Amino acid sequence: MxxxxxxxxxxxxxxxxxxxxxxxxxxxxxxxxxxxxxxxxxxxxxxxxxxxxxxxxxxxxxxxxxxxxxxxxxxxxxxxxxxxxxxxxxxxxxxxxxxxxxxxxxxxxxxNVQQLKLDREERLLDQSQANKELIRNLAHEIKNPLGGIRGAAQLLEFELPERQLKELREYTQVIIKEADRLQTLVDRLLAPHRRPHIVGDVNIHEVCERVRSLIMAEFPTGLTIRRDYDLSVPEFRGDKEQLIQAVLNITHNAAQALSDRMKAGDALITLQTRVARQVTLAKIRYRLALDLHIIDNGPGIPPDIQDRIFYPLVSGREGGSGLGLTLAQTFVQQHMGVIECESRPGCTDFRILIPLP
Known part of the structure; x- marks a missing residue:
């Protein structure tokens, strides 16, 4: 041997x-x-x-x-x-x-990398569809009793004797404010399914520039957003506001993950656009596709949630709602596209692929 x-x-x-x-x-x-x-x-x-x-x-x-x-x-x-x-x-x-x-x-x-990619996309689409059904059903189940809870707390506050009002109003206000917070959460869960899909000509670089200006306004120091645009990327039909929200959710998550690097002054987010050729999305072959990367030099996504980051209510950040990436994936899928992610310490790369004409 x-x-x-x-x-x-x-x-x-x-x-x-x-x-x-x-x-x-x-x-x-x-x-x-x-x-x-x-x-x-x-x-x-x-x-x-x-x-x-x-x-x-x-x-x-x-x-x-x-x-x-x-x-x-x-x-x-x-x-x-x-x-x-x-x-x-x-x-x-x-x-x-x-x-x-x-x-x-x-x-x-x-x-067979291509087959693995197709299987992963198919699982992602099935998971997304199941998530949407779960979200809709759960949101409606929560929404109905919320109004009753809030209304009952208001009535209780109104019925309290004057001598007890000051002492007990604190508790009724907690109920009302928590009901309002849950209502806001439910509205965010239902938002993608309520708002009509408004289609028009979309220039992806206008989308990126809008997101860049919003992020720089919120994080003015210690953060650099680098543009790496391929100006040959053509316009395509889509919902500009939905795409702005999708890119903004991803970029905002990246900026929040860069808090330590912002203090050091070397936080970096790169917005990169390219044209991908002969791309298969949801088992359909497209000649051209938008290939948008949002790359940051942060600590990376925790390994234990990397496979679940697009699940609703999954967040790697303390206090995060876990809805940003779920909504981003929903908006991109409404454009027949997909979001992929690769992450390691020092580099997290979200890739958005959308078919081009």
Whole structure:
């Protein structure tokens, strides 16, 4: 086995997973990328039949036998490999028949990034639809009794004897003010579903400039907002006010996360526009799409909520409502687009993709 490892050591430099099989379909070699892909060491993989690694490995077994019988020189296909207790692998597989009776087959596996992206978008859309239904139902259920609670508190205050009014008015006012606060929250939850979609010609740079001016007015010191615009981005049909609100919600969150850097004077938000080509959104292929990035150099989104940041009422900031990103995603989806996010300490990148004409 040491000889096999030394013979193929150069394959460890490849970013794609490579395994070599013997005549019995047993793994004799796995490179470093294969160890990462299969989440197992080469030592643990060697000696196992390839089909044993997956719940649906019979298809791989058939392809192996075709390769051994030299029915093809190489074969390429996309597969979903199911694993017990772990997430399935979406991979592009290249099977090569080798002119070697001892190790007759080499298999290269590359994670299918496009398929993973489509699956993630589909989950995001399903999640968003479920969120919208939950929000609407919950908001209406809360809204109805709120008016009664507030009204009852006002009546109680009105009926209090004069000698008790000063002493007890404090409590009735707490009820009234908390009912008003909840009413405001409910109105924000229902806002995207109430307001009509007003469509017109949208210049995304006018949207960005409006947001920039609003943020700079609120955070005048210690923050720089850098423009990196591609002026060739065409206008498109959309609701300008909704898009301003969506970009503003994201940028405002970024500015709030930069409070420590503002004190140091090196807080930075970048508004970047580009044109993306041949983009698939919600399983529809578009020739062109707006590619808008809102990037900050803050501490990053806490890892435990990164997968849930678009859920309603999820916030990484003390006192945050957890509605800003939910509403932003809703507004962008109404434009047939999507918001993606990548975050690590020192760089958080929100990416808005919207189809262009």
């Amino acid at each position: 040491k000889t096999t490892r030394n013979t193929f050591d150069g394959l460890d430099l490849l970013s794609s997973a490579v395994i070599i099989l013997d005549a019995e379909s047993r793994i004799t070699y796995a490179n470093a990328a294969a160890e990462n892909l299969f989440e197992s060491s080469a030592k643990a993989l060697v000696g196992h039949k390839l089909e044993e690694l997956f719940l649906n490995g019979s298809h791989l077994s058939e392809i192996f036998h075709e390769a051994v019988q030299h029915r093809f020189a190489d074969k390429r296909l996309d597969l979903t490999l199911e694993r017990a207790g772990r997430e399935s692998l979406q991979v592009h597989v290249i099977v090569t028949a080798l002119d070697n009776p001892v190790t007759p087959v080499l298999i290269e596996l590359r994670e």
